[in-house]
Structures are given as structure tokens and as C-alpha cells.
Amino acid sequence: MPRRWLAGGRGGAVARLMALDSRGELATEHARAVAGALGVSLRTVWNWVAVARREGRLSARTPSRAGVTLDVRVRLAVWGGNVAAVHRELLAEAAAAGDQGLVPSLRTLQRAVRRDLSAGERAGLRSGEAGRRRHDVFGKRPPTHRNACWEGDHKRIPVRVDVDGQAVCPWVTWFVDVATKVIVGVAVTPHEPARDAVLAALRTGISRTGPYGPCGGLPVRVRVDRGKEFLCKAVSRALGGFAVPVEDLPAYTPYRKGTVEALNDAVEEMFLVSLPGYTRRARPIGAHRRDEVGDLLSFAEFVEVLLGWVHWWNTEHRPSGLAPGLTPVAAWEADPTPVEDVPEEQLAFFALEDDGRVRKVSTSGVRWRRRFYIAPWMAGHVGTRVRLRYLPHYDGQIEVFSSEQPGRHLGTAYLAEEATLEQRRALSSVREKQARALKADLKAAEKLRRTRYTATSAPGTPRPRHAVTGQQAQAEIARAKATDLRARALPDLIPPRDPPAGWARPRPAPAVRPRSGTTPQSPAAGDATGTAPASHTEE
Numbered sequence: 001m002p003r004r005w006l007a008g009g010r011g012g013a014v015a016r017l018m019a020l021d022s023r024g025e026l027a028t029e030h031a032r033a034v035a036g037a038l039g040v041s042l043r044t045v046w047n048w049v050a051v052a053r054r055e056g057r058l059s060a061r062t063p064s065r066a067g068v069t070l071d072v073r074v075r076l077a078v079w080g081g082n083v084a085a086v087h088r089e090l091l092a093e094a095a096a097a098g099d100q101g102l103v104p105s106l107r108t109l110q111r112a113v114r115r116d117l118s119a120g121e122r123a124g125l126r127s128g129e130a131g132r133r134r135h136d137v138f139g140k141r142p143p144t145h146r147n148a149c150w151e152g153d154h155k156r157i158p159v160r161v162d163v164d165g166q167a168v169c170p171w172v173t174w175f176v177d178v179a180t181k182v183i184v185g186v187a188v189t190p191h192e193p194a195r196d197a198v199l200a201a202l203r204t205g206i207s208r209t210g211p212y213g214p215c216g217g218l219p220v221r222v223r224v225d226r227g228k229e230f231l232c233k234a235v236s237r238a239l240g241g242f243a244v245p246v247e248d249l250p251a252y253t254p255y256r257k258g259t260v261e262a263l264n265d266a267v268e269e270m271f272l273v274s275l276p277g278y279t280r281r282a283r284p285i286g287a288h289r290r291d292e293v294g295d296l297l298s299f300a301e302f303v304e305v306l307l308g309w310v311h312w313w314n315t316e317h318r319p320s321g322l323a324p325g326l327t328p329v330a331a332w333e334a335d336p337t338p339v340e341d342v343p344e345e346q347l348a349f350f351a352l353e354d355d356g357r358v359r360k361v362s363t364s365g366v367r368w369r370r371r372f373y374i375a376p377w378m379a380g381h382v383g384t385r386v387r388l389r390y391l392p393h394y395d396g397q398i399e400v401f402s403s404e405q406p407g408r409h410l411g412t413a414y415l416a417e418e419a420t421l422e423q424r425r426a427l428s429s430v431r432e433k434q435a436r437a438l439k440a441d442l443k444a445a446e447k448l449r450r451t452r453y454t455a456t457s458a459p460g461t462p463r464p465r466h467a468v469t470g471q472q473a474q475a476e477i478a479r480a481k482a483t484d485l486r487a488r489a490l491p492d493l494i495p496p497r498d499p500p501a502g503w504a505r506p507r508p509a510p511a512v513r514p515r516s517g518t519t520p521q522s523p524a525a526g527d528a529t530g531t532a533p534a535s536h537t538e539e
Contacts, residue, residue: 009038011059014048018058021049068116076113081125083110129252138255141178145337149178149247150205150219151260152230154193158268160277161302163190164425167293169279170302172267173197174310175205175222178259180335181319182215182328183310188303195232196392202238203350206342215314215332217339223247223257234392238350242342271309275302345409352389358403360385366400366413373398373413386410 013034020026031045038045052058068076072086079085087106094103104112113122124132152175160167171193175185185205187197208216222244224230231248239246254261272278277296297305314328322331342350359366361384365374368388385403396415402408419427453462499505 010048013038013045014052014058017045017049018052021053068112072109072113073117076125081122083113133255138258144179146177146179146215146332146335147217147219147337147339149221149223150175150184151178151223151257152176152198152201153225153257153260153264154197154227154229155264155267156192157272157302157306158279159272159275159302160279160296161190162293162296162298164421164428165293167277167296170299171197172306173201174260174263175201176260176263177215177219177328177332178223180215180328180331181259181263181321182314182332183263184216186307186310188306190299193229194392195229195234196394198229198232198235199238199350199392202235203347206242206350207344207347208339208341209344215329217341218242219244221245221247223249225249225253225257226251234353241350266313267309271306275305352399353392355388355390358385358387365416366398368398369395371395372416374416375400375411375413377411378413381410384410 017026017030017034020030026049028042031049032042035042035045075086075089076083079089084106087103087109090103117125118135120132120135123135152173155172155174157170157172160169163170168190170188170190173187173189173193174183176183185201185203187193187201187204189197202222205216206218208214222239224246226248229235230246236246249256268280273281275297316327318325318327322328323334326334355368359368361378361381363382365372365378366386366388367373368390387401387403389399389401396418398413400410400413402410452465454465456462
């Protein structure tokens, strides 16, 4: 039997034997029963009884061991959990003090760290909070009904796709129902998403008509992390209009929205790894060539196959968290909880921001942001006063509403003169060229600004790699002053003109008369105008 189990059972057994001994009822059969239960000899049990009678001690002595003090914990944090480095530091300090007898051995310190610090604490000292969290135990929330809670998140897709001739990694924003694990809303963007992606995904989740059904409706609450796109005013107003609270989880706590985090891992392991352009695919040593842009999926093709996988997840996949044999859609339909739908006329206001102004329909359409928007329904409505609502970060189309009849949706208007694909590509090429030129200039300026030093193997003053003469420094400073517009400014080149005659001017100061009995000042220095005094005439 291991010693730790023996030490734990000895105290209770000896306490019972001493109780029997105090009443005079202790016999050999009692000691033999304890010896058989703990796996020791009868003589050992009687030795325990003798020690208890003599010293009053019921268990074995606890040896004095070195513990992890607060100072040792701080040193472990400094050294990233390296016990050997902490031991070397303690030895160095003890040697400087002239007393090394108080420092335990390395093995003793390592045993103390393993005994006094948990595996999570040791991992946290090595790799921070993420390492500590891997050793935590997380409970599961109790099961709920459908639409009781949705969880939303962004995921950067590690797949390069073709967007107008450029290879980019798109993002997906989606919401999943916690109870049934059905994906209710999806939105894909070719760049980092903003609040428009969140609103689009929410709208596809709430609406159950057309291609979005049959799952959806209004959730009781929405759980998100501290992403700025989820907590913006547009999302709060959109959900607040339907009395849906948004639960803001603390930062860096992915385990508190485990359903959508598990979905993020599942889509990569089950689907994305098989697509061309997957950036995390295992490659042979030395093979770093990426797939060509022509071999990648276009953005439209990627969205199509991703939505196909979402449909497969909802209708064919059987997650382990559901009842055996049920798909997410089957689990949704088996739930008897009523679903609260939103009429389509109310969803017309959802996810749209108000322009805040009343405008008129002209013969060129509706003017918004210095551009005109037109639609076939505008024929015969010139002069109508309207209000505009638009999707954030998208100005290709707007929704037009009547200002006289609030809530009446007149129709959708589209940008009148939208640039062609060739024009957009040419503009993108020009912008990229300008960006590359600016990047080269900034890189050259940073290279001139930063002083680099030679490597050294001994302590001393660092030496610059490139020495500059005083003449070169003065020449460069002079060139910089020559290009500085403020230094080249000549404020006295053009003298100011006299003010017009009609302007009010300050009155001249009155002349000061000399006191009686005093002699006027010598005119050697001249009067206030700087003219020489007149000479005295002889009589």
C-alpha cells in the first residue's frame, strides 16, 4: 500500500484504538483488524499505540520541507517558471552574502514547486493566462430551449480567395443557436468585418422567409465577446428595437461562448482544410510557394461552397451535443417552444441607419453624399419629400421612405453612375502604386533616422556602423532648411500698404511742456523725429 494512503488511514485507526484503550477494551483482535485493513504487521500497529500513549501523536511525523515562499513565486514569474534559473539566482545571492547553507538543493526546490504549485499555476508562469486556462475545469450551462440564446463571432477564414485579381483571406460572421446548434445567420466579407456584417448576419437569422428559413426568429438574448463591431450603436439600436438584450462577455474568455467557438474549429477541420488556397496546410520542408491567384476560388465561388457547408451542417450533420441521431434542424423542429417572428415590413427598418434629413426627388433622382440614386419607381414622383435609410459601410443602394407618411417604404434606389470593373481595377492600380511609393519613402526615411550600431562581445560604448563627417552633417542640415517652407518664408519682402483713409487711427500723444525754471533738454541727440535742432541767431 502506498505511504500516502497509509498515512491517511493511520490517524483514524489509532484514534479508535486509543478510545478503546481509554475504556480498557483494547484487545489483540482490534489491533489485528487494523493491521489487515492497512496492510501492515501487527507489531507495527502496537508500535503506533505505544507512540500514541507516550507522545499523544496519532500519525507519523511530518518532515520539515522547503516551501515555495512569496519571494520564490515572484522569482519564478520573472524567470518564466524556470526553477533552475531561480536556484542559480538564490545561490549567487547567498554566495555574495557569504552564507550558502540556507539555500535548498535544486531537487528539493523542484519538489517544493511541484508540491505547492498546481499544474495550472506552473503553466501560467511559463506561458501566461492561456497556459493556465488549459488546466482549468469548465462546466456546461444547463440545456435550454431554441432561441433562448444566440452566440455570435467573427472568424478569419485561412483560405486565400480571388477578389478582383488579388488573393485575400475573407471573414465570416455568424450566429448559432445554443440549444439546437443550428446556424441561423451568416455574412461573409472579403476583408475584416464591420458593423454591417453583424447586422446582415442578424437579419438573415431573424428572417425566416425566402432562403433563410425555417430556423430563425427573435432570440431571447444574444451573447458576444467584446468586439467593437458587436457593441456599436447600430447593433444596439437594431436589437434594442426588438427588446433583445446583448450580453457582453469579458475579454479573452472564449469558453463562455463555447458553442460558436466549437463551430469555428469545426468549419476549419471539416471543410476549409480541403479547399485550394488553405494557408495552414502541411507542406514539405523548403516548399513555401503559395497557390497562384488563378488556381484559387473566386469570392463568389467561396461564398457558394461555404453556404453549402452551412446547409449541410444544419440538415445532415449530427453534432454530439444533441440527442442521438438528430441534426440541428431536426432538433429545432422537435423543440415545442414557440418562435416569435418579425414581419417583413418591420425588418425593412432593421440594420439600416437614418440619414436624418428630408430630401426631394428631382429629375436626376435622389441626391445623397454628392451622388445621385435612381430607381424605376421614381417615375412620376419628382418633388416628393423623402427620407433615406442605408446599410452602414455600403453606399451602392439606399432605401427611400416617405416623409409625409412615416414608415411607408417607397422603394430601393441604386447608384446612377457606378464605375465599371475596368475603372475600379485601374483606380486600384493607381492607389497601390501611390501606396508603394509612400512606403518606399517612409522606409528610406526610417533608415536615415535610425542609427545602427556594430555588434560587440565586450561591455563598452556602442559604435555606429557608418561614420558621418561634420561637413556631411552640415550639408544635409542645410538641404533640409532649404526645403523647409517656413525657413524660406520672407515676411518683409512685401511691405504692408497704408490703411484706407476711412479707418480710425490712434490719436498722437500730446507734447510734454517743460516745467518753469528748467532748461530744455540738450538737442544733441535730436528730437523725437530724429531731426537736428535749429541754430541760434546772433543779435
